[in-house]
Each structure stands twice: as C-alpha cells, then as structure tokens.
Amino acid sequence: MKTKRLISAAIAAACLLGSAASHAQGDPKRGEKAFDECRACHSTDAGANVVGPSLRGVVGRKAGALDDFRYSPAFRRSDITWNRQSIDAFLTDPQKVIPANRMPFSGMADAKNRADIIEYLQTLK
C-alpha cells in the first residue's frame, strides 16, 4: 500500500520535472514561427541589418557589438552579453534591461514564446 503510493508520487514528480525541463528548453521550430514578430526588423542573415541589427550569431555576442549597425547610445554603453538569461529578460521588458534603447517593441509576456525564440536564436550560428 505504502510503496504503491510512494511509487505513484515518484512518477508524478518525474512527470512534473520532465515538463518543467521541456518548458525551460523551448522548441526551435516553434521559435522560428514566433520569430515572425521580430522579422519585420531583424534579419537572420549575417551582415543584413534592417531596422534592427542582424541576429545571426547573437547568442554569445555583446550587446551593440556589430560595427555596421548604428545602435543607440544606450546600447553602446550597456555591458550586457547575450545569453539565455539576458535575452529572456530583454524580450520580457526591453526598456527595463537597457533603458532608453531604440527597439520599438514593448515586450513579450509569454515565457514559452520567449523560450522558443531563444532556442531558435541558438541555431543561428
């Protein structure tokens, strides 16, 4: 009796952990679709800056690092390196992470969408 309950509790815990992990991971395929919200301003081709800088290779890059894009002074002054955490915070509330930046985007509230987009950005090496 007791063992059975323990086992089902363990299974429930494992399921919870599993879904939490896949949630945090994000899905690059879904991210590519969600990236439609960004595409008007961001190309994923190297060197192709439009309204915003190209996002090819953005993961691991310092904020405001492309020589051929005219970033805002706020971006050039910032001391941020783009990784999962910093991109997640930036997409949640761009003005909070880099005040006075010029990305005309009010933020993305959905954590799953953000995780998917970040996973997609990771593929743009």
Ligand code: HEC
């Ligand atoms: C309306 C245009 C626009 C939209 C939409 C937009 N961005 Fe931006 N983005 C910009 C601009 C402009 C900058 C540079 C801001 C500055 O210099 O202050 C920027 C900067 C960035 C940077 C920093 C790049 C670097 O080289 O430091 C990231 C990352 C980024 N955007 C991701 C996104 C993502 C992901 C989306 C979609 C969810 C998105 N942006 C939507 C215009 C946009």
